[in-house]
Amino acid sequence: RLKIAVFASGGGSNFQALAEAVRATNIPAELALLVCDKPAARVVQRAESLGVPTFLFKPKDYPSREAYEQEIVRRLNDEGIELIVLAGYMRLITDVIVKPYYGRMINIHPALLPAFPGVGAVRQALEYGVKLTGVTVHFVDGGMDTGPIVAQRAVEVREGDTEETLAERIHAAEHELLPLAVRWIAEGRVTLTDRKVNVRPGE
Numbered sequence: 388r389l390k391i392a393v394f395a396s397g398g399g400s401n402f403q404a405l406a407e408a409v410r411a412t413n414i415p416a417e418l419a420l421l422v423c424d425k426p427a428a429r430v431v432q433r434a435e436s437l438g439v440p441t442f443l444f445k446p447k448d449y450p451s452r453e454a455y456e457q458e459i460v461r462r463l464n465d466e467g468i469e470l471i472v473l474a475g476y477m478r479l480i481t482d483v484i485v486k487p488y489y490g491r492m493i494n495i496h497p498a499l500l501p502a503f504p505g506v507g508a509v510r511q512a513l514e515y516g517v518k519l520t521g522v523t524v525h526f527v528d529g530g531m532d533t534g535p536i537v538a539q540r541a542v543e544v545r546e547g548d549t550e551e552t553l554a555e556r557i558h559a560a561e562h563e564l565l566p567l568a569v570r571w572i573a574e575g576r577v578t579l580t581d582r583k584v585n586v587r588p589g590e
């Protein structure tokens with residue numbers, strides 16, 4: 388079973404959806420660690436009630452981003468983590484983590500990348516007036532929401548949508564797509580060559 392660490396900073400609905408999918412289905416994976424930079428975040432309580440160990444840190448307690456990332460990498464090594472899932476982790480990640488985990492770290496983003504990277508992707512899509520947006524799961528390469536794409540799902544923008552109503556449908560799509568992408572990886576069906584991802588069909 389693939390040992391997974393989820394990094395999250397906020398509500399943690401994707402963390403919850405992934406944890407539940409891993410428990411309720413036959414995905415050969417185990418959610419072994421939550422890494423969180425916000426002690427007050429709701430995701431911390433979710434991890435507690437799901438019995439997932441948490442590495443909680445305050446960036447302000449460290450002299451630099453590299454310093455807390457080194458601490459995180461030590462913790463990932465101790466736990467034998469094989470895949471990192473960024474699910475609403477609202478910090479840039481440096482080479483301290485990207486280098487050792489390239490090809491073994493994915494991010495979920497609430498837009499069809501490369502459109503609307505960064506924060507507020509749902510609002511950006513509404514403001515632009517696109518009729519179709521969606522959800523992307525991609526490998527992390529150290530840029531802001533860049534990197535080889537593993538999976539995408541389209542979500543239609545409806546007449547009269549607000550940020551809330553659109554975000555709700557985007558979240559629903561994320562809660563399906565993230566467990567699916569994790570399943571593909573855990574089943575060894577995903578290969579990464581020359582920045583392109585190939586997914587072998589399942590049985």
Ligand code: GAR
Pocket residue numbers: 395396397398399400401402474475476495496497504505506507508532558561
């Ligand atoms: C998700 O919609 C995720 O795609 C987004 O943060 C949300 C976290 O929700 N991530 C980004 O915008 C990254 N640029 P959650 O805490 O309920 O899972």
